[in-house]
Amino acid sequence: MKLEKYHGACYCENISYSFYTSLLENNWRVRKCGCSFCTQYKKHVYCSDPSGYVNFYVKNIKLLNIHNHGTNTADFLVCNCGSYMGAVMKTERGIYSVINLEYMKENINISDPYNLKWQNELSEGRIDRRYKTWTPVKDYFI
Numbered sequence: 480m481k482l483e484k485y486h487g488a489c490y491c492e493n494i495s496y497s498f499y500t501s502l503l504e505n506n507w508r509v510r511k512c513g514c515s516f517c518t519q520y521k522k523h524v525y526c527s528d529p530s531g532y533v534n535f536y537v538k539n540i541k542l543l544n545i546h547n548h549g550t551n552t553a554d555f556l557v558c559n560c561g562s563y564m565g566a567v568m569k570t571e572r573g574i575y576s577v578i579n580l581e582y583m584k585e586n587i588n589i590s591d592p593y594n595l596k597w598q599n600e601l602s603e604g605r606i607d608r609r610y611k612t613w614t615p616v617k618d619y620f621i
Contacts, residue, residue, distance in 0.1 A: 482531060487582040489562030493542045496564065498578055498614070500531035508612070509580065509592040516548045516555060520563045522581035524592050527614040533576050534618035535567070550602045553609075567616065568609050575613035 480501040488495035500507070507526045512518075535556070537543050546555040553566040565578040580589065 485587070486584045487564065487578060487580075488584060489558040489560050489564055489582060491542070491558060491560040491562075493538045493560065494556060494558045494562065494564050495536045496578055497534045497536075498526075498528075498531065498583075499533065500528040500614075502528050502531070504587045504589055507589055509589045511592045511594050514549065516546065522579065523563060524580045524589075525565070525577040526580050526589070527575075527577045527612055529612055529614065531614055532617045533578060533614045535564075535576070535616065535620055536618070537620040540620070550605060552602055552605055567619065568606070568613065570606065570610075572610065574616035574619050575609050576616050577613055 482499040482501050485498040485500070486495065487498065507528070510525050511523060512525065542559040544557045544559065546557060547553070548555070553568045555566050556564045558564065562582055563579055564582060565576055567574060567576045580587070
């Protein structure tokens, strides 16, 4: 099946991503996270496709802020302009990500997000779930 390409970029265009998926927009698993980090950002609607892939790019690494919290199993990518672009999990098996759809450049029609609450999930279970549900990353700037 053909992969469609979607683009996202922060307000200042320092951090960007290209998301490749064969899923139709209305079939994307769109979600919001209720953790203390994500709820700090008004714009946070996530998506991933384990059968697709994503590439991340950065123009100036000095403008990138990487946050870790909770279980420290993912890097949360925030630009100095205040844009939270998504989360990345780096493991021996590869790099996986969820992207923040709020910064996608294309005008997309997505389903209503469902709310996530993972505070009681153990680290091992969290990593296993992400292997199954997050998008593989091909190009990563760090």
